Amino acid sequence: MSDQGLSGTPPDDAWLDAECRRLLDFGRRVAHPLGGAAWLDDEGAPDLSRPVHTWITSRMVHVHGLGALLGVEGCTPIATAALDGLRTTLRDAEHGGWFGAIGSDGEPEGTAKSCYDHAFVMLAASTATVAGLPGADDLLAEATQVFERRFWDEDLGRVFDEWDRTWSEAAPYRGLNSTMHSLEAMLAVGDATGDTSWHRRAGRLAGLVVDLAPAYDGRLPEHFGPDWSVDLELNRDRPDDPFKPYGATVGHGLEWSRLLLHVEAALAAEAPPGLLETSRLLFDRAVADGWHADGAPGFVYTTDWSGTPVVRQRMHWVAAEGIAAAAALHRRTGEEAYARRYAEWWAYAAEHLLDRERGSWHHELDPANRPHASVWPGKPDLYHAVQATLLPRLPLAPGLARALALSQGRSAPA
Structure with a gap:
């Protein structure tokens, strides 16, 4: 796949499709012998x-x-195998919900139940349901039930961040990262089920965020x-924490x-005020x-x-996320400044991040844009990069899975 044209012009749909498929090919060996997905090393081998x-x-x-929704050969069995890990290995059969991780001995590594993890289970189950994977409907029903009962605070319209294993005590910490991925998952659940109460949540x-940002x-x-x-001041002494870093996280602003634009598009006339204005503010601040x-060149972490x-x-x-945010704002506003940023950041990714030798993207670079591994060793995550190849090609609503299904002629949920 050539990167010709990425120095000043945005990639076309054919380039984005080829990059998406290259990324998915890197993840073909992800199945873990215990069930679920393995952490992948720099060459895509399970660690x-x-x-x-x-x-x-x-x-x-x-x-x-x-x-699978794109029709990429081999993706259905890979997704199904990982899904089975959520239904078995990672699920807490005694107390409900999901462990954060399972060690090589098959035992949970820590027993806290996190909103972050459970939000991603909902996202996974939503996409799997739209894709028609076996067992997905039941997983989605269970995941949404657990989330509603344990993590959703109806009175405040916010989420609890963490519980102990038996759901006896909530941790005092509340976090915007778990809030963000809960919002993402809620949009996906609403798309997968047709239950628009999830969109309203x-x-x-x-x-x-509309209140916090200004x-x-x-x-x-x-x-x-x-x-x-x-x-x-949290984690001032551990500023590079991969999940709770000190200060403002540039990527989360993006x-x-x-x-916020997906919420606006999903809710339409019911959307809360200020979403576009806040989206612009967050984008501009992250860039500045x-x-x-x-x-x-490149974005600093915090x-x-x-x-x-x-x-x-x-x-x-x-x-x-910068690429995806620029694409979304350009789609929403039509303003050329966002298209220029979109092209600029794809050019940066093509020059510095895409690993043509071993596959996927380098997960971390040092300040001189050389591969580094102090925070993210290996290449465990395809999620952000794959979405960056898909979001620019699809509408702001519905979300990725439902939009791809509709583009392939599959019906919306009843």
């Missing part, structure tokens, strides 16, 4: 020294389910106490920018703070609350 993670398994169900979560000049606080009071912030870079590594997922 069996690592646990089986629920979030990775769910993301692999999602991307290979999308591949997503709208309530979006309202939190209050912090477009830099979103990520961490909160049990009463949703903002904690701006991801929220896009997701994060892109080319230290003399080299900044402090004045916009100064803290962790300067370049994560592949941040560039992927």
